[in-house]
Amino acid sequence: MTMTQPDQPYAKGTLFIPATENRLEVSERTVARILEAKKLVNEYQTIFDQLTNREKEVIPLVVRGLTSTQIAEKLRITRSTVDTHRKNVNRKLAIESPYQLVCIAQAFDLV
Template identity: 50%
Template sequence: MNLLTQHISASDIKSLEHKIQRFQKEETFKLSHQYQFNSLTTRELEIVNLLVKDLNNSEIAQKLFISRLTVEQHRKNINRKLNVRTPFQLFRYALAFDLV
């Protein structure tokens, strides 16, 4: 049976519509936040990558060979530049900009 003759259920169509809507929202977010994301330094991007992998400040400091206080300062800068206040908001950036 080829793809054209297969039966597509209503639930399959709803699922596909939901995925398309989610993709559209993510792309809209990405386009409207590109400037903020581009303002991050290379080091800040490294830290975002490690944060979304659930590493804490001390673990990030060890991994990057910097002090915990330096990590905290980078995190403050990241939060300010991206205007994020929660881990979920930061994760949304990471998803939109393919960091995860």
């Protein structure tokens, strides 16, 4: 594949990749995020598939900063059930930090 120069200047750190008839402009940072998300999906896919539907429902709510009580009200379950789901998610995915859960949630399009 041959890379061609665009007919107009682009910001530093921007890749120019010719597409069929249109130009596709993607920042290096965006490419890095996409690659990191793909890596996370590949790494966690098998484990993620083992989560229950309810555990998958709880993840985006946790990532958005809702408390267990707020999640319980929203899902109409008890707070202790939410706490159990949260513990199970953290255990199954081997979550070591809130940031790690955010990254996984983004990689799986939960947020």
